[in-house]
Amino acid sequence: MTTVATRPPATAEKAPGKASRTARRRRWRRLTTPVALFALWEISSRTGVLPEEKLSPPSQVLRTGWRLAADGTLATHLLDSLTRAGAGLLIGVSLALILGSVAGLLRIGDDLVDPTVQMARMLPHLALVPLLIIWVGIGESLKITLVSLGVFFPMYFNIYAGIRDIDERLVEAARTCGLNALARIRHVILPGALPSLFLGLRLATGAAWLSLVVGETVATQSGIGFLMMEAREFSQTDVVLVGLFIYALLGLLSDQILRIAERRALTWRRGLRAT
Template sequence: MTATPVRAPRTGRERTRPQQRSRPARATRWRRIITPLLVVVLWEGASRAGILPPDKLSAPSDVLAAGWRLAADGTLWHNLLDSLVRAVIGLAIGGGLGLALGSVAGLLRLGDDLVDPPVQMARMLPHLGLVPLLLIWVGIGEPLKISLVALGAFFPVYLNTYGGIRGIDERLVEAARTCGLSAAARLRHVVLPGALPSLFLGLRLAFGAGWLSLVVGEQVNADSGLGFMMMEAREFAQTDVVVLGLLIYALLGLLSDLALRTAEGRALAWRRGLEAS
């Protein structure tokens, strides 16, 4: 009588491996703020010790006091609102145009032949170097600032949309066609999920380029905005206000990137990537 082989039961380690890979990020998230806090403490200490002159770089406490003062009299909120409006409009125009043209060039051979060559030529030009030409075309008002933000956002979205679509495995599309899916269904179930990771990367790069472009645009004959507030403070040697403007720009960029990363995590919950150990 032969013994029936008994299958070894799964060990506890095998059962908990998925949970170990998806451990709560809250347990280690506090470590991410150690370095920024250390930089602020060293910065404050160097300022109080006289190593950093206040006319060159104000202490964090002075910057915080300047922000409180400007927020109390409404100056900060007025300039911040104007900057946000310009950024939203410019990012919507540039990102929407980049998404549309990138999709056309990525999905259609004719679109690739007609759209991609001029875009590839134009992206070699530094868009911030186009300020003199834009001054001639659109003047020195709001269209200049919005145009710079739109140009900064256009190319990252276009390139990543185009690359994301072209990077999809052709065998997946053929398999979907063999299964009888229509063109619209193939776009929804194959092309869109395959291109989403690259698209989110393009959006993150576009937001960064958009904020950078806004800094430059608001320093060209502006009468409001964070860039204008910084330039006005420079005229009066208010270093604390200049640093405050830079920190607000950085905070806006960080918050927008965090929002995109959160949206990416929810939209791409099906994707399992490599986790840091």
């Protein structure tokens, strides 16, 4: 008796290639609006609709950015900004993790910590600059403190909400199975709170860059914010726009890194996808 080899369906062979083509089309489609806006901006500047002294064209901004990068000016200021943002982010996230966990896990922590944080969050932290100058001076401490304050609140509330939103029946089931407190935190509470934790990190990172912009405009001699303020004094619109684009790229890059880490850490989660 002879057997006839069967081939897999053609659709199965083409499925990976089709998925790859779809992904490429999506990437190009996401670039459509930004490219169109930049083209419109360039044309408007070159035709005089937008005065160059008010808004430099993208081509000039690109040349200015290349010049600042080539002579090392951009790298020096960027390193100082990254150092401040990193230090403030580390401090703010650490405090939020500790206090958010205490308030979320312990009743006494909720009673002692959460009301104070709820009151403090009503104060816009950027409006505290005059008071912070009196407390910590106008040096690096001011910039790092501003970033830490901007980071703390979105991180704290997402951690607190992530812990409190965990189904209590899961915790009770883990207790019934004999898991101690540390084991329940590791196997039930931490996985359940991870989505909120990553959301808090993304919001906190955005707040860090916003706070840094303000901090670097107060009595500083380095940083992207200082570069922009110095350019403003000489009406160098192209340099100001370079600084704005760098902040935007830093925010986008940090958000993309966190999104990738979130997808890898939460492979078990299946949410709604756009169609």
